[in-house]
Amino acid sequence: MTTDSSMSTDSTVFTATTDDPDTADVYAASGDHAEGRVFNAVGGDWDDIVGDVGSLPEERIVVNMGPQHPSTHGVLRLILELEGETVTEARAGIGYLHTGIEKNMEFRTWTQGVTFCTRMDYVMPLFTETAYCLAVEKLLGITDDIPERASAIRVLMMELNRITSHLVCMGTGGMEMGATTVMTIGFRERERILSIFEMISGLRMNHAYIRPGGVAQDLPAGAIQAIREIIPDLRKGFHELELLMNENPILKGRMVGVGYLDLTGCIALGVTGPMLRSAGLPHDLRKSAPYCGYENYSFEIPTRSGADAYDRLRNRIDEMWQSLAIVEQVIDVLQGRAGPVMVADKKIAWPAQLAIGSDGMGNSLAHIKEIMGTSMESLIHHFKLVTEGFRVPPGQAYVAVESPKGELGCHLVSDGGTRPFRAHFREPSFNNLQAVAALCEGAQVADVIVAVASIDPVMGGVDR
Amino acid sequence: MTDTPTSAPENLPAGPGTTPEPIQRGERTGMFGATRGADTTGYGGLRSPILFPGAAVRPYGGDFDAVADALEARVSPEAFVRTVIDRGEMTVVVNREHLPAVARALRDDPDLRFEMCLSVSGVNYPADVGSELHVVYHLMSITHGCRRLRLEVTCPDADPHVPSVVATYPAADWHERETWDMFGIIFDGHPSLTRILMPDDWPGHPQRKDYPLGGIPVEYKGGSVPPPDQRRSYN
Numbered sequence: 001m002t003t004d005s006s007m008s009t010d011s012t013v014f015t016a017t018t019d020d021p022d023t024a025d026v027y028a029a030s031g032d033h034a035e036g037r038v039f040n041a042v043g044g045d046w047d048d049i050v051g052d053v054g055s056l057p058e059e060r061i062v063v064n065m066g067p068q069h070p071s072t073h074g075v076l077r078l079i080l081e082l083e084g085e086t087v088t089e090a091r092a093g094i095g096y097l098h099t100g101i102e103k104n105m106e107f108r109t110w111t112q113g114v115t116f117c118t119r120m121d122y123v124m125p126l127f128t129e130t131a132y133c134l135a136v137e138k139l140l141g142i143t144d145d146i147p148e149r150a151s152a153i154r155v156l157m158m159e160l161n162r163i164t165s166h167l168v169c170m171g172t173g174g175m176e177m178g179a180t181t182v183m184t185i186g187f188r189e190r191e192r193i194l195s196i197f198e199m200i201s202g203l204r205m206n207h208a209y210i211r212p213g214g215v216a217q218d219l220p221a222g223a224i225q226a227i228r229e230i231i232p233d234l235r236k237g238f239h240e241l242e243l244l245m246n247e248n249p250i251l252k253g254r255m256v257g258v259g260y261l262d263l264t265g266c267i268a269l270g271v272t273g274p275m276l277r278s279a280g281l282p283h284d285l286r287k288s289a290p291y292c293g294y295e296n297y298s299f300e301i302p303t304r305s306g307a308d309a310y311d312r313l314r315n316r317i318d319e320m321w322q323s324l325a326i327v328e329q330v331i332d333v334l335q336g337r338a339g340p341v342m343v344a345d346k347k348i349a350w351p352a353q354l355a356i357g358s359d360g361m362g363n364s365l366a367h368i369k370e371i372m373g374t375s376m377e378s379l380i381h382h383f384k385l386v387t388e389g390f391r392v393p394p395g396q397a398y399v400a401v402e403s404p405k406g407e408l409g410c411h412l413v414s415d416g417g418t419r420p421f422r423a424h425f426r427e428p429s430f431n432n433l434q435a436v437a438a439l440c441e442g443a444q445v446a447d448v449i450v451a452v453a454s455i456d457p458v459m460g461g462v463d464r
Numbered sequence: 465m466t467d468t469p470t471s472a473p474e475n476l477p478a479g480p481g482t483t484p485e486p487i488q489r490g491e492r493t494g495m496f497g498a499t500r501g502a503d504t505t506g507y508g509g510l511r512s513p514i515l516f517p518g519a520a521v522r523p524y525g526g527d528f529d530a531v532a533d534a535l536e537a538r539v540s541p542e543a544f545v546r547t548v549i550d551r552g553e554m555t556v557v558v559n560r561e562h563l564p565a566v567a568r569a570l571r572d573d574p575d576l577r578f579e580m581c582l583s584v585s586g587v588n589y590p591a592d593v594g595s596e597l598h599v600v601y602h603l604m605s606i607t608h609g610c611r612r613l614r615l616e617v618t619c620p621d622a623d624p625h626v627p628s629v630v631a632t633y634p635a636a637d638w639h640e641r642e643t644w645d646m647f648g649i650i651f652d653g654h655p656s657l658t659r660i661l662m663p664d665d666w667p668g669h670p671q672r673k674d675y676p677l678g679g680i681p682v683e684y685k686g687g688s689v690p691p692p693d694q695r696r697s698y699n
Contacts, residue, residue: 095661107692267579270635288610388698394516395550411585415514417699426583434638
């Protein structure tokens with residue numbers, strides 16, 4: 001293919017790469033169509049396309065932004081109708097990361113379901129796990145039997161996860177605006193918490209740590225000390241982010257008044273989380289419908305009234321401080337008392353116990369000795385519960401938790417079997433992404449990036 | 465002291481119509497949940513119904529009575545199929561033709577004020593003959609302190625139509641599209657009912673229970689791992 005600019009009016013210029021059936025766009029090949037001229041930006045010189053588009057007599061063009069675009073948080077596809085630089089219509093196309101997790105969960109035991117749902121929104125896996133486990137526990141009717149220590153560990157993990165999620169939101173959002181330092185600070189601080197997650201659950205993401213009935217295992221020795229040690233560093237990092245962003249004139253120029261969605265719009269579109277709170281409504285399920293013992297911790301709900309991307313950012317920073325305050329309270333609770341971390345009912349509680357051996361983490365030797373050496377019944381019990389799982393009485397339940405992105409709900413239906421009959425997740429990212437049109441239409445193309453980043457969508461959660 | 469049993473009210477069997485009658489949706493056979501292969505346990509003939517919670521009997525308790533009173537005052541009685549109170553959650557099952565009116569009343573009545581429709585999800589009960597497909601709406605009222613209500617409508621496989629609630633709850637837009645995509649339930653009146661998660665040209669609706677599942681070929685003498693619903697399992 002030639003890059004000679006004299007060829008730019010020739011309709012074959014950009015079809016050279018798309019003639020190959022492997023790369024041809026099945027929906028619209030380059031060239032003239034009834035709807036208008038189609039340009040495919042697949043390789044080649046970007047200037048050619050710009051020059052070519054500029055040669056068109058009309059200003060109105062439809063741009064497919066994504067599904068592979070660095071500033072769309074993964075595989076979000078935005079279909080923008082542009083009039084010059086102004087977005088006249090914006091639609092979001094999703095589904096590029098659909099992996100059928102909900103369907104898969106119908107063929108796994110209730111406990112294995114955690115392993116699937118943790119992979120939905122991979123930036124806030126512990127919230128999805130908690131929502132799922134709370135729903136299973138509600139179906140089982142053991143909500144009140146969950147040990148306090150297990151609930152406290154859940155709160156600890158969720159609040160640390162809330163910080164990492166907000167850091168990713170800010171880091172990637174900052175990066176999309178060209179603020180690389182925001183990204184490096186954000187990910188640096190997140191790394192501290194991920195190493196805590198790794199210490200506690202064994203994994204940096206996709207933990208499957210929170211299980212129906214409690215958590216997979218108690219905090220390892222030294223975990224609380226490690227958390228205490230990172231807290232001053234986190235404080236310093238948060239402060240650095242605040243100094244970098246809060247009054248930054250460039251950032252404010254990009255964010256203030258951008259992505260406006262008022263309270264009426266939020267309620268109508270079912271938008272929750274920092275977006276709703278940026279419109280002035282102090283709605284937070286941790287306060288208004290507490291779960292996991294959130295009523296025992298003192299914290300505040302940051303609320304602002306600008307209803308724009310800037311106020312959402314500021315809300316997120318404030319929420320990180322609040323989360324840190326909760327973490328400090330929880331570790332005080334956890335440090336004082338030992339106790340079980342799994343429900344006492346042996347028909348539900350996961351039988352296996354893990355321990356650190358000379359060759360890394362594995363089944364605890366004491367447990368192996370019991371099931372293999374001393375008690376045949378223990379072996380049967382272990383085997384039945386691990387392979388077959390427990391049964392859950394028929395019925396349905398819906399449990400919602402306040403995730404970093406808004407209400408994360410889990411709707412579970414049981415038919416009395418060892419597997420979910422139906423599992424559905426109300427993902428805040430999925431719901432909130434509906435607001436793209438309301439946030440972007442009438443704004444500039446550059447504002448679209450800021451507005452979408454202020455929703456904080458994670459496509460793993462959107463598409464599931 | 466006599467040997468006659470005491471007749472304290474809590475010891476008497478419940479009178480008809482005073483406790484919820486469960487709804488049967490399918491039955492289980494055998495004792496161990498195995499559905500494939502010969503059952504040599506001797507329990508193969510065992511049949512037990514799958515009983516879902518049925519219509520609750522007044523008083524429902526808590527806030528539920530106030531919600532039911534307000535709703536019944538606003539909507540004609542033929543709209544309601546049953547109200548289920550289970551696990552601390554209220555489910556109002558309504559006839560599908562009355563769904564828009566019920567949704568509007570739930571949103572607008574000051575005593576109800578369920579201003580947010582958070583989630584729409586489908587459930588496929590193949591054993592529920594005549595109403596195989598259920599659509600479940602999860603509503604929340606922030607005004608009344610995060611009060612929650614589940615709205616449920618059913619439709620048969622042969623006529624999978626349910627009126628859309630997008631006119632009342634714009635938030636239901638994508639959720640209804642997803643339910644159409646996954647269950648093939650057609651939401652009449654939806655502004656653009658297109659597939660959302662699956663590709664536009666995808667055949668079938670994957671979350672339905674009759675959707676064929678694929679096996680996985682393995683590189684051993686043409687063998688394959690059977691589809692998950694045809695594997696040996698204990699469910």
